[in-house]
Amino acid sequence: MNKRTREPLIHITKRGELRWYQAWAIRGGAILLALIFAGVITTLLTGENPVRVYAAIWKGSFGSTRKLWVLGQNIAILLCVALAVTPAFRMRCWNLGGDGQMLAGGLATAACMILLGDKIPNALLICLMIVTSIIAGAIWAFIPAFFKARFNTNETLFTLMMNYIAIQLVAYFIVVWEVPKGAGQIGIINQSTNAGWLPQIGPSKYLLNMIVVALLTVAMYLYLNYSKHGYEIAVVGESERTARYVGIKVDRVIIRTMLLSGAICGLAGMLLVGGTDHTLTTTITGSRGFTAVMVSWLGKFNPVWMIFTSFLLVFLGKGGSEIATNFGLSSSFGDILTGIILFFIIGSEFFITYRINFRKAAEKED
C-alpha cells in the first residue's frame, strides 16, 4: 500500500436517529435564518425599515379580530387537505390531486345547492351535500388509484392531470349555471334562502370549519398511529415486498387509502363551498392541493406537527400580502416569501438526515 488514494474533503454519512428536539432545533434555526433572509430581501426591495417589515408580517395575521378568524379558516382548510393527502404519502403514493379532488367535492356540493335548494328540507340537503361531496372526491381519487394498483401507473402525473380535468369540468358547469347568463360566474348560491349553507356556530361562520378540522386531526392521528389500517399503510410505505410477504393485499391498501384521501379532500371542498364561500369558481381551492403537499412533508406526515406547519405557511402568505398592500408591491410577494422559507426548510432536512464528516475528523476517528 505505497500509493495512498486521496481521501475526499467531505464525506457524507447517514446519521442515526436524532432526538426530536434536536431535529426541531435544526428546523427552527432554518426558519429563523429564512425569516432573516426574507427580511433582508424585503428591505432591499422596498427600502423600508426591517422592523416595520416584520411588524407588517405579524399584522397580516393578527392585526384584527377578522384577520384572526380568516387566519383560522385558512389554516383549517389547508390542514384538512394536508390531512387528506398524508395517509397516501405515508404509503409513498404521491397524491398531487388534492385540488382536483377538492373541486370535485365542491362541484357536487354546488350541484346539490343549486338543483335541490328549496326543494327538500335544509337538514336533508346538507346531509346530501356531505355525502355527495365525499363520494365525488373519492371517485376523483379512485381513478388514479385503480390504475396505480392494477398497472402501476405513475400516480404523481395522473393525479396532476386529474386536477386540470376537474378545473375544466367546473368551468363547464360554471357556464351552465352562471347567473346572470353571460356573467361567467355563479355568484353567491341561494343568497336569499340560504339553502344548503352550513349553520353558523358561535361568532363566525369560520368556527364550524375549524371544529370539524380539529376533530379530523385527532381522528387522523389515531387512525395513522393506532389502527390496523394505519399500520398496513406504514408497512406498504416502508417496503411493498415486505407487505406482500406478510400477507397485506397491497393493491387493496393503495385503493382504500386513496379513497380516504379523496373523500377528505371532497369534504374540504364541501366546507369551502357550503360553509364559507357559498359559490364555486375554478380557483376556489387556491392551489391548496400543492401547498398541502408541502405542509404534510414539512410536518413529517404527522398530523400534530402539521397544525404548526400549516400555520407557518398561512402566516407567511398573509404576511406577504400585508407587506404588498402596505408598501405598494405586487400581491405575489407572499409567494416569494413562502418560496424562500420553503427552500430553507427543505435544505435543513439534509442536516437532520445526514452528517458531514470533514477529512481531518475522519482521520481522528480512525
Place this chain on the structure above:
Amino acid sequence: MFDFISFIPRAIMQGTPLLFGSTGETLTEKSGNLNLGIPGIMYVGAISGVVGAFYYEQAGAPSPFLAVLIPMLCSIVGSLLMGLLYCFLTVTLRANQNVTGLALTTFGVGVGNFFGGSLIKLSGLPVPAIVLAKTSSYFSASVGSSSDNWFSKLFLSYGFLAYLAVIIALVASFILKRTRTGLHLRAVGESPNTADAAGVNVARYKYVATCTGSMIAGLGGLYYIMDYTKGVWSSDAFGDRGWLAIALVIFTVWRPNVGVLASFLFGGLYILHMYIPSGMNLAVKELYKMLPYVVTTIVLVITSMRNKRENQPPASLGLPYFREER
C-alpha cells in the same frame, strides 16, 4: 369548412412554448429528476427576458441584434439559476423532489408576477400590462418571405425561436439516443447505482441535464411573451402551460423528437375550442379545453398497461441518489 390554413399556424405557435418546456423536462427526467418546478421556471424565464428587454428598450434599443440577444441571455441566466437551486436542493442536499419542485413553482410564479407587477408600475401604462413592441417585432419577425401562399403560411411564418425549438428537440433526441453522453444520462436515470459503479459521475450528469433542461424550458416562457403575445406581459398570462408541458413529456413517452409533432397537436387541442362551431353553447368550449389532459391520462394508462420496457418512465424517476443507501 374547417380553416386549416389559419388553424395550423396558430396551433404551432401555441405548441412551441410547450415544446421548449417538454424538451427541457424530458432531459431532466432522463436524469431521474422529476422537476415539477418547470411551470415556475418558465415564468422566471419569461420575466427575466422581459426585464432585460424592458431596460434595453428604455435605453432606446438601438441595435436589433442586441435587442434579441439581451432578453435571451437574461432568460437563460434566470432559468439557469432556478435549475441550479433545484439541483442543489435535490441532488446535493437530497431533498424530496416533489416538494422542492412544487416550492420552486410557487416561488417562480411569485417572482414572475412580482417583477411583472413592479415593471407594470414603472411603465405607467393605463392597462395592467407591459408592452415591448419593439423587442417583440424582432422576435416575431417571420423567417421566410411574407408571400400569401399556403406553403409560406404553414412553414415560414414563425419567429426564429419556433424553429430553434424544433432544432433543440431534434438535437436532444439525437444526444439521448445516439451518443455516449446520452447513454450515460439514461443510465443515471434508470439505475444510478449501476451508473456510479461504471464510473459515471451521477451528480454531475444530474446537474448538467437538469440545468440544461431548465434553460430550454425558460426559453419557452420567453417565446410565449416575445412572439405569441407580441411582447405583452400581464400577470398570470402564462397560465397552466407549464403543467401542460409536463403532461406532454408523458404523452411523448420521453422522446423529444415525437414532441415536435405532439406539441403542435397539443397546441391544436388547446385552441380547438375557438374553431369548433359550438353555436351559442359556450359551456361546451370548456369541455374542449379538457382534451389535452384527458388525452395525456389515456396515454399514461395505456403505456403502463402495455408495460413495454422502452415506454416506461426512467426507473429511478423522483428518487434521490445516495451512494451508501441500499
